[in-house]
Amino acid sequence: DVKVTQSSRYLVKRTGEKVFLECVQDMDHENMFWYRQDPGLGLRLIYFSYDVKMKEKGDIPEGYSVSREKKERFSLILESASTNQTSMYLCASSHGTTETQYFGPGTRLLVL
């Protein structure tokens, strides 16, 4: 079974802090994705990566950056957290860009 893990289930940070969200997958997938989920808005793609050291902006990249130094790990970085970044963050991976995506359990981030 594909396993996607996220470093934290819950995080509380203060405005202006730098925040790292880590995601690891164990199926040697080329593609990894970061989404945020907000009530009534569904999932919105922040960034994705189709290979090590490669990244592409999704629909809402502003205020975020990513890092993919190793194939199995994809990090989402909030350089200076703001209250409007309070959300559920979901990581996913897939073998091909248009193939089934497998999701981690999510990180619920609260920015005070």
Added chain:
Amino acid sequence: GEDVEQSLFLSVREGDSSVINCTYTDSSSTYLYWYKQEPGAGLQLLTYIFSNMDMKQDQRLTVLLNKKDKHLSLRIADTQTGDSAIYFCAEIGGNQFYFGTGTSLTVIP
């Protein structure tokens, strides 16, 4: 981005059938997906349908696809309390997945 639309809420009684509807925009989507999200968890792939199919059945789940109207539905027969969750449909547009807003299904005992 693409617009994938779903109703936000659905309530059914235990034992009844549930029908969750979705409209999508990209007629070139090769696959359409249904994901389930249980409370506090990530999304879990439930089923998918290839775009050249009209229907797919998998135990209690039936997926219907109307390509002309760009309408996708998920029917859950004999709905159980364990089916209470948020259900997302998703389409592939270009090289990206587009998810609907999610339908929160509540099953009343």
